Amino acid sequence: MIVAGIEPKAEMVHWWFATGILVLGLLFLAETVVGPEVWARRPWRRYLWPGTMFLLGLLLWPVMALYTNSMIHMVAHGSWAQVLMLSGGAELGVVRGKLHSQYWRLTSAGALLVSGTAFLVHEQNGWFFARAAFLHHALGWTLIVAAVFPLVQAIRPRSIVAASGFAMTFFVVAVLLYCDRDSAAILGHFSQFAGVPHR
């Protein structure tokens, strides 16, 4: 298939999304350090992270359309695209002043929960099949547990612990995505069915 011949490898796409998620983590961390009032002093800055999140959601659509190695991969990528766009869009509405409720932050909790579940559901192999499988399980559980941070933020918007936890989640996810290889060993384990191992 022509598209399969010219499209980048899945691991590369993971690294690109890791970079986008690292950017998100930096923006969340900076906002947590300076506080929402200082962060909002320049109008363009308020749109940065909701816009980045929305953009990452948009970019997941071509991933869904092009990486069609299984139906469940398409469903997982499609669901990530939708929840990231919903979360980014809701936050864009909040910073624009069109939406007012603090509970719109629940869309971020939903995004983490759905993303985590999709990671776990679409990984068909066990933890130690290969590094990619391990990372899918680790990412899934990280995101599900981390959904508690935006949940707390929806109830207590000024919670420093919740904001820091939310920011740190994105750093952890970025590191895990950067670690991904299409076929590589994990802690000395590598299934004979997982292809040729890379470093």
Next chain:
Amino acid sequence: MSADIAHDLHGEREKERVATAATSARVRIVLAIGPAVAGAGVVWAFVQPWRLTVLNPHGQGFWWLIAEPPLYVVLVGVLFRVLIARALVQDLEDAGR
């Protein structure tokens, strides 16, 4: 000057001192984030040089030549420092005055 006024002035100065210290700590953190991330990317490049295709580019395809994860990390750190941190520190200092 009565003792009450002197006490109030002392209290205000103490509050200002605490606020200034908090602001300068935040400024230092904001200024350190970008270089810390860029530094992490540099360390990664040294620890896992095989993740940089550009070090051995012969025979590599287009995607492998632009897939350089440690360089992405360095770039993100540098861009954060230049595009975000600078303006943020300015606003922090303005807010602290």
